[in-house]
Amino acid sequence: MRPTSTPPAAPAPPDAAEQHDGLRRFRPEIEGLRTLAILLVVVFHVWLGRVSGGVDVFLFISAFLLTWSFTRKLEAGEPLGFRQVSRYWTHVFRRILPLAVLTVLGVLLATRLWYPASRWHEIMGESLAVVTYTSNWFSAATGVDYYATDASLASPLRHFWSLSVQGQVFLLWPLLIALGGLWARRRGWSVRPALALIFGLVFAGSLGFSVYYTAADQQAAYFSTVARLWEFALGSLVALALPSLRLPARLRVAMGWAGVAAIVLCGLVLEIEGAFPGYAALMPTAAAAMVVIAGDTRSRLGIDRLLASRPMVYLGGRSYALYLVHWPILVFYLLFDGGERAGPLAGLAIIAVSLLLSLVLTSQVDARLRRWRWPEARRLRALAVCGACGFLVLGTVGAWQGRIAYMTDAYVAKNAETRNPGATVLSGESMEPAASTRDAEGEATGASLPYASARSTDWSMETRPCSEDGLETYGLEEDECAHPVSDPEPTQRVLAVGNSHTEHWLSALIATAEERGWDLVVVVRHGCHFTTPEDNASDAECAGWVPRAEEFVMGYGADVVFMQGTTSAFVRDRPEGEYIRPGTEEMVQQVAATGSDVVAFRDNPRFEVSHEECQRLGRDCDYTSPMLQAENPLDEWVGSGTPGFGTMEMNDLICPDGVCSPTVGNVYTFADKHHLTATFVSTTQEFFDQRLDAALRQAESSRL
Numbered sequence: 022m023r024p025t026s027t028p029p030a031a032p033a034p035p036d037a038a039e040q041h042d043g044l045r046r047f048r049p050e051i052e053g054l055r056t057l058a059i060l061l062v063v064v065f066h067v068w069l070g071r072v073s074g075g076v077d078v079f080l081f082i083s084a085f086l087l088t089w090s091f092t093r094k095l096e097a098g099e100p101l102g103f104r105q106v107s108r109y110w111t112h113v114f115r116r117i118l119p120l121a122v123l124t125v126l127g128v129l130l131a132t133r134l135w136y137p138a139s140r141w142h143e144i145m146g147e148s149l150a151v152v153t154y155t156s157n158w159f160s161a162a163t164g165v166d167y168y169a170t171d172a173s174l175a176s177p178l179r180h181f182w183s184l185s186v187q188g189q190v191f192l193l194w195p196l197l198i199a200l201g202g203l204w205a206r207r208r209g210w211s212v213r214p215a216l217a218l219i220f221g222l223v224f225a226g227s228l229g230f231s232v233y234y235t236a237a238d239q240q241a242a243y244f245s246t247v248a249r250l251w252e253f254a255l256g257s258l259v260a261l262a263l264p265s266l267r268l269p270a271r272l273r274v275a276m277g278w279a280g281v282a283a284i285v286l287c288g289l290v291l292e293i294e295g296a297f298p299g300y301a302a303l304m305p306t307a308a309a310a311m312v313v314i315a316g317d318t319r320s321r322l323g324i325d326r327l328l329a330s331r332p333m334v335y336l337g338g339r340s341y342a343l344y345l346v347h348w349p350i351l352v353f354y355l356l357f358d359g360g361e362r363a364g365p366l367a368g369l370a371i372i373a374v375s376l377l378l379s380l381v382l383t384s385q386v387d388a389r390l391r392r393w394r395w396p397e398a399r400r401l402r403a404l405a406v407c408g409a410c411g412f413l414v415l416g417t418v419g420a421w422q423g424r425i426a427y428m429t430d431a432y433v434a435k436n437a438e439t440r441n442p443g444a445t446v447l448s449g450e451s452m453e454p455a456a457s458t459r460d461a462e463g464e465a466t467g468a469s470l471p472y473a474s475a476r477s478t479d480w481s482m483e484t485r486p487c488s489e490d491g492l493e494t495y496g497l498e499e500d501e502c503a504h505p506v507s508d509p510e511p512t513q514r515v516l517a518v519g520n521s522h523t524e525h526w527l528s529a530l531i532a533t534a535e536e537r538g539w540d541l542v543v544v545v546r547h548g549c550h551f552t553t554p555e556d557n558a559s560d561a562e563c564a565g566w567v568p569r570a571e572e573f574v575m576g577y578g579a580d581v582v583f584m585q586g587t588t589s590a591f592v593r594d595r596p597e598g599e600y601i602r603p604g605t606e607e608m609v610q611q612v613a614a615t616g617s618d619v620v621a622f623r624d625n626p627r628f629e630v631s632h633e634e635c636q637r638l639g640r641d642c643d644y645t646s647p648m649l650q651a652e653n654p655l656d657e658w659v660g661s662g663t664p665g666f667g668t669m670e671m672n673d674l675i676c677p678d679g680v681c682s683p684t685v686g687n688v689y690t691f692a693d694k695h696h697l698t699a700t701f702v703s704t705t706q707e708f709f710d711q712r713l714d715a716a717l718r719q720a721e722s723s724r725l
Contacts, residue, residue, distance in 0.1 A: 051082060052337030053328025054312055057284065058082075059340040063347050063375065065288050067368040072297060074287030074305030076183060077252055081309040083187055084256030087194055088216070092261060095202045095212045106195045111403035113191050115396055117341075118152070118410040120382055121184065124345045125151050125414050128177045129421070131353055137637050138473030141425070145418045147178045152414045154188035156181040161244040175356075177349035182244055189246050190253050197223075213261045220257040227251035228300075235299035248298055252306050259310045266314060273315040277324040280311030342379035342387065350375050425474050441470045443704025444674045446686035469687045471700045476633065476689050479698040481527040483543055495573040501566065502573070503543040505531050511540035516579035516617075518544045518551045518570060521696060522624060523585050528702040529709040530583065542577065544570050551584050553604030571608070579617050581717065584609075586621030586655045586668060589648060589695065591629055598648035599624060606658065613665035618720035620713065623653045623670040627695040632683040644681040648672075664724045667716030674705050 062075035095101055125148045132144045143163075150159035160182045197219055205215035227250035234242040242248045268276075287305045318325055327333065336343075351371055354363060363371055396403040471479040486492070487502035495502075505527065517523050517530060524545050534541040549563035550556060551570060557563035574582060586609075589599045605621075613619050626646035635642040655668035675681065675690055675697065683689060685701065692698045702709075 048316070049329035049334045050317065050325040051086070051313065051328075053325075053330065053333035054078065054082065054309065055337035055340040056333045057281065057328070059336075059343055061285065061288065062344070063372055066348070066351060067363050067371055068365070069288070069362075071288045074284055074291075074302075074308075077298070077302045077305040078284060078309045079183070080187070080249065080252040081256040081259075081306045082313075084190065084194065084253035085260045085313060087191070088198065088220075088257035088260040089263075091195060091198045092212060092216065095198070101195075101199045101202050103199075106199055108400055109195055110192065111400050111407065112397070114188070115403045115406045116387075116390065117184070117188075118407055119390055120342055120345055120387055121181070122152065122410045122413055123382065123386065124349065125178065125181075126417060128349050129414075129417060131177070131349070133421070135353065135356060137633055139475075139477035139633055141421075141474045142478065144176060144178060145422060147176055147181075148414055148418055150185070151178055151181040152411045154185045156185040157183070157244040157246060158185070161241050175352045177352040180344070180348040186244075186246050186249050190250070194253070194257070213264075217258060217261045220254045220261070224251045224254035224258060227254060231302075232299040235296065239297075243298060252298070252302060255306050255310065259313055263314060263316075268314070270318055270320060274318045274320050274323045276311040277315035277318060280308040280315065281324050281328075283308035283311075339379050339383045342382040343375060346378045346382070347371070347375035350378075425472065428472065441687040443470075443686040443688035443701055444708060445704055447674060447677060448707070469684045469689055471689060471698060476698065477692055479689075479692055479700055480521075480696060481525045481699040481702060483524070483527055483531070487542060495576070496569045497544065497573060501544060501546050501570075503545075504541070505543060506534040506539060506541035508538055508540045510538075512538040513540070513580040514578065515539045515541045515581045515583065516544065516574060516577055517541070517583040518574055519585045520545055520549050520551075521547045523583070525697045525699070526583075526622065526702060526709075528699045529706050532703070532706055533710055533713065542579075544573055546570070550588070550602055550605075552602045552608055556602050556604040571611075574612055574617075575615055578615070582612050582617045582619050584612075584619065584621050585624060587624045587648075587653075589624040589627045589646070591627060592647060596647065597651065598626065598646045599651075599654070601654055606663075609658070609666055610663065613663065613720075616665075618665050618667065618717060620667050620669060620716040620720065621655055621658075623655060623668065623672060625672055625675050625695065625697060626681055628681070628691075629694070631694045632681075632689070632691050633693075636683060642683050644676075645679060646676070646681065649676055649679040649681075659719050660723055665720050666723060667719030669712040669716040671705060671708065671712065674708055675701075 058073075058075040058078040061073040065071050065073035065075075091101065094105075099105070128144070129148060132141060136144065147156065147159055150156040156178070160179060198216060201216040201219045202212055204210075205212050208215075227247060231242065231245075231248035231251060234245060234248050284305055287308070291301055291304060312324070312328070315323070315325065317323075317329075320326075351363065354367065354371055355361070358367070362368075396406045483503040483505040485503055485505055486499045487497070487504045492499065492502060515530075515534060517527070524543070524547075527543065531541065533539070546563065546566045548560065549566050551567065551574075554564045554567045557567050586601070586605065587599045588602050592598055609619050609621060626644070626648060628644050628646075632642050632644075649672060653668060653670050658666050659668060674685070677685060681690065683691075686704065688701045688704055689698050690701050
């Protein structure tokens, strides 16, 4: 289950950089600012379902402290070459990796115990992204939508995206500072103006890109390192300017209070969705800058007295661990609860458990590692510790994936023919009753195929692209045109066109083409319909794809064109459960007029909740749909009125007797809410061939 708010950026560990101002080596009010930020993050996560602005405060603080520390070293005449930079890298990652790895291992264990098997591969893949500090790129690549309301999609590791961004900056920033120091020395400049120029350029370029990219693709921008660099650059600019600032005490008192107020109010007054991390993120980062610049006001009325208090400083030193653990605890609670966010009492319990666990981890793991001198003696030792941390996750994931592959192969080899006939059971052949089986270790293997952990990814997909000539001539992209079966002297040239609902029949269509010596080309774009641009006007990419696909189909000269005829819908959207999209009949007639026979299949039902999610919640998962009781509306087109047209339907195999159960013949029918598993489609082969042949006869006879 997933909260609707966006997980925050992680606070850096307490000693990721030393804390200074012009007179003090340690700035307790910054530790208090960490506490304020993490408390806002946790509260907003648990109860409010909004972004708090704590993300940006943490990013600002980490860059401020890092830049302040390195700049002082340069000004003191300390060398800052690769040796010193690499020592910093090993020191920092040796400090931040152990707690992160413990969190990941705990999540992997909880995933194995409580998460549905279809989510295992996703979370294993994300765990690898965590330890390689590419989690933000993983989230962007997988199209994560933190504002979606579907609470079943949460990942207990998704909050690590921000640690990845910080880790990338921990690698980049020392290099920029070292280059700036070298440049300043060669030109005879002071260090601070040289670094201010560098980070000023980073700030301006990144902020401009962030505003543009956020408007163009907010979800991708949210995870973009480039779109976030300006927040770090602002922290660096404040660190560089602070020693030169001489502000009146009263002004600093006002700035401190105003900064804290702005941080607290950020998540309440800003419309975050669609705005972050663009210009909207200036509010929390500028507010954090005000608090840092205010510093120690030495006034009884200053906010720094609260921020520097013992409880705030104490919690600030534990904010890293609290950040790491609170999100997985929340996500796993929601997994069992079934809601989108916790209630008042449950939220208090989640916060209490998270806080207690963070105290234990900080004192028993983090503090002990800080006192461990052996890794600090040599860089190779610290590097070995980092490598060992990574290996713990890589080894765990590798062993788990290997076991899944072994269990899958063993189960298929032993049971598939006799216990998993799929749609072939509907031909009247006998089937041995299925019962859950257990291996020698007592682990449930599951009686149905595909193996549970592969169910959500068991799709019919083809990656062999069309020839370059075909792509260049018609303007199709490589992922829009595939050539799965190529025969230089085919008995027939067959073209399948449409979206993923056309694509999920490829398991059967490819087998037919290979057996009969056909040449098979596939033109698809997910989410688009092969009708008219006007019908696809709500999606600009689909509206652009249709003319290219139409030109390809009309010019290809296929003997047979295989396409989707009807479109299924949720009952609440359309009482009849399906409809024929505008422009479908027009497209069929145009294609048939070129001499190609058109075979249009009736769509399969769609559901609001997937079978897998339904089973996890313990509900009755035998679904029905009004379309299953209605005649195939495409039958009216068969005959002389539409020469060259035939239709086929497979829903009696997917949903025998009008009931769509999770499995047919011990094979999962659906991979999600509306896509069929490739394994099930493969079991329909005999029926598929028979009904395709019948549709082809309809098309041929209608031309007579």
